[in-house]
Amino acid sequence: MNVSTASARVPEGWREVNRAMWDERVPVHVAGSFYDLDGFRTRRDDLRDFEKAEVGDVTGKSLLHLQCHIGTDTLSWIHHGAARVVGLDFSAPAVEAARALAADLGHGPERAAFVTGDVYDAAETVPEPSYDIVYTGLGALCWLPDIRRWAETAASLVKPGGFLYLAEFHPFTEALDDATGTRIVRDYFSRGAQVWDEPGTYADQDAVTVNNRSVEWQHTLGDVVSALAAAGLRIEFLHEHDVSLFPRFDNFEVRDGYHRFPEDHPRIPLIYSLKAAKS
Template sequence: MDNFPRMTTQTSSTPVPEGWREDNRALWDERVPVHVNSGFYDLDGFRARPDVLRDFETAEVGDVTGRSLLHLQCHLGLDTLSWAHRGAARVVGLDFSAPAVEAARTLAADLGYGPERAAFVTGDVYDAARAVPEASYDIVYTGLGALCWLPDIRRWAETAASLVAPGGFLYLAEFHPLTEALDDATGSRVVRDYFSRDAQVYDEPGTYADRDAVTVHNRSVQWQHTLGDVVSALAATGLRLEFLHEHDVSLFPRFENFEVRDGCHRFPAGHPRIPLIYSLKAVKD
């Protein structure tokens, strides 16, 4: 782990709250057992059918047979192990929460994957180059809900790009930052500053997997990164952007008027559509 000073700064030079990393880690560590036992993650169902990837992800990433894949900020490792199930020769998941990594290792063993096929390591994403076992991977993958926990998107891009093998690529799927600027009821009005780089500090009990869970470590610090910031950060690393796609579906009821259709959360019929998720692929030539 890096030894950070008591106060660091974001790309925009806005202050990063003291203790942000420790607070976020304590929050996630406490929620791991809640998530392991939740219907949201449904680990028993996953053991029976180990594939939770979204259709657009598998279509955009393509065939992973025989390839190595690194999953940054992997949490319980469901997405990581889904890529192994789809034929990746070796998958590595990294997360800063030691309890999450232990849960992922247990799940991998339950599925019959040894560490030579599916390895999980504890480490800070900014220090991933030193934490993971190999110097580079055919695919570096980051899934939904990861970037908001990082204050410095340029440093993330530099680290992720450094781990992509020549001829490989980085694939990112993430919730669209536009949704954070809109009202939570209908998503029809702009009520927050899309371009704000300020840290967002929350103190909320429970978790998205169980709203009624009793929790103690409830303070979290998050950041919103614009689409331009993310793409520009990756472009500055020398990776070549192959595509940037926007999707009008979500994985959870982001707005109160959402309906579930075709297995996804969507706006009601007739409601103007906006991008809810984006995905991109950036190649190392």
């Protein structure tokens, strides 16, 4: 059972708590069926259809993936034609797993580089000063307390004429009941730290784990868009999608490869995506 508390302050040691949680789960993710790394070595693509369509042709472009975890999404962009990808994550075991996967696929560090570092310090950590595309995938922003600092850092890494692409779970879902998603039971505008104590992982709920505490933050859609605009990026689109990658609500069913509400259930946004360009 999830246990959470909300606090207006940023808990001391939050980064270390989260890193310990993620470090422990990397071997579970590498070995498990959720990421299916053996299958990935064959299919070579874990990106969602809407991501590929919205990002467009990446042939010959450089791409930076912030909070890349074990690198499957990062490496997928190479297989769609990116000239060079760089993945950054604060978990050293995750970065080592990503490097090993890249090597298995025949990509050396000149084509696919993975570095360990905090996302807020990315400008001082990644090998190049800027990239054609800065990409952030699903489930990343909730681990960051300061969304404006994130936006400023991400924007600083976009080349002139390039863009940031973000796909993220929609914050509205966090306000709804977990059973049916039909009742508002939590405060959408809550910005305090949420401290969770939960064993296992989304990739294997039965996994035996020790480091089960984590600290997360909720960022409204307005907060994210406003932060990117304030950082000097121009929002080209904001799209909302009625699909998810995991059974967020108890009544979800799988159709067309996505988790969805039943067909007779009112649709709500479950994921959002946006593109923000630099002049």
